[in-house]
Amino acid sequence: MGEPAGIGGEITLQAWLRRRECGLPPFFVIDDPERLSRLAARLNWQAPLRPIDGPATATRVFDEALPVLPLSRPVAAEPGRLDPGNAEAVLEAIRQGVALTLEGAAAGIVTNPIHKQVLMEAGFKHPGHTEYLAELCAGEGPPVMMLACAELRVVLVTVHLPLRRVPEVLTSDKIVETGRITARALQQRFGVAAPRLAVAGLNPHAGEGGQLGGEDDAVIAPAVRRLQADGIDAFGPVPADTLFHAGARRGYDAALCMYHDQALIPIKTIDFEGGVNVTLGLPIIRTSPDHGTALDIAGRGVASPASLLAALKMAAQMAAASQLTAER
Incomplete structure (x- = not known):
């Protein structure tokens, strides 16, 4: 469901409406059917809903209606207006999705954006989706x-940190751990038999031999050597300003980035609407649209579903690759 005051409901409805033209796999949504019905009526969209009693029913009804697994409580939400009273319903939807995926009833979970502030006001203790999912799994x-x-x-490698703290937190161990998890996920979830990892430098020109910072030589280069010793095809540290042009991208399967904007600026520049957030290192498949709740445009029917469409497709592709890997 995600934050019910945001755009999650309307992009979910749009995803079902575009299921055929986009070649989407069958999916179901964990939500309040009445909430989605009111939203569809508000937007004047002909999107029939079908409450289901479990995932097994979803495939049978998907062509005719959007399957909705009802929450245990009604959700009264006004687009654009946050209400901490809905926090427990948001968390219930996440818990149900994780539980169904862990037991194999669903192939993966695709999470709509949540609003962390409103959850924290209701007592949520996690920085975001990812940490909560890790605890549940x-x-x-x-x-x-x-x-x-x-x-x-x-x-x-590091995520939501002030830039000045990145050199304090960045360690060879953290880079190696991230590289190992990435290489394993590329093999198991993406079907890449021999993953090649590019490891970005931290400083301009990857430190320029220590003249522009010592972390590249002292922290990142030893991590790359350890990954190589593990049999992982890793190289770097590579100056970040030459790592993301089209020719460079053909030389690796994933780039390990040292801080938030080093990773997000290139991918949002290349594909702002179609980027997908994927959580690696979990025993389940989890993807998410790479955008927020967009409260300012919620309820108007103008939000693009492109990232959700991509997240649904990627989850299905990862599930298929995982199945092939398990059968080998």
Whole structure:
């Protein structure tokens, strides 16, 4: 469901309406059917809904109606107006999706954007979706954030940190752990038999031999050597300003980036609407649109569903690749 005051409901309705032209796999939404029905009526969209009692029913009804697995509580939401009273419904939808995926009833979970502030006002203790999903899944390693589109995959070694703190937090161990999780996910979830990882430098010109900062030589280069010793085809540190042009992108399967904007600027420049947020390191497949709740345009029917469409397709592709990997 995501934040019910945001655009999640309307892009979900649009995804179902465009299911045939976009070749979408069958999916169902965990939400309040009445809320979605009111939203469709508000937008004057002919999107029939069908409450279901479980995922097995979804495939049978998908061609005729959007399957909705009802929440245990009604959701009264006005587009653009946050209400902490809906926080528990948002979290219930996430919990249900994770539980169904863990038990194999669903192939993966695609999460619509949440609004962290309103959840925290209601007592939510996690920085965001990713950390909550990791807790629910009880995974062995830390979750890793990947942003992906058709032309580029970027992976974040550090995520939501002030820029001045990145050199303090960045360690060889963290880079190696992120690289291992990425390489394994590329093999198991994306069907890349021998992943090639580009490792970005931290400083301009990857430190210029220590003249522009010592972290590239002291922290990143040793991490790259350790990944290579593990049998992972990794190279770097590479100056970030030469890592993302079209020719460079053909030389690797994913780029490990040292901080948030180093990863997000290139992928949002290349494919602003079609980027997908993928969580690696979980025992389940999880994707999400690479945008927020867009409260300012919620309820107007103008939000683009492109990122959600891409997230649904990528989740299906990852599930198929995982199945092939498991069968080998």
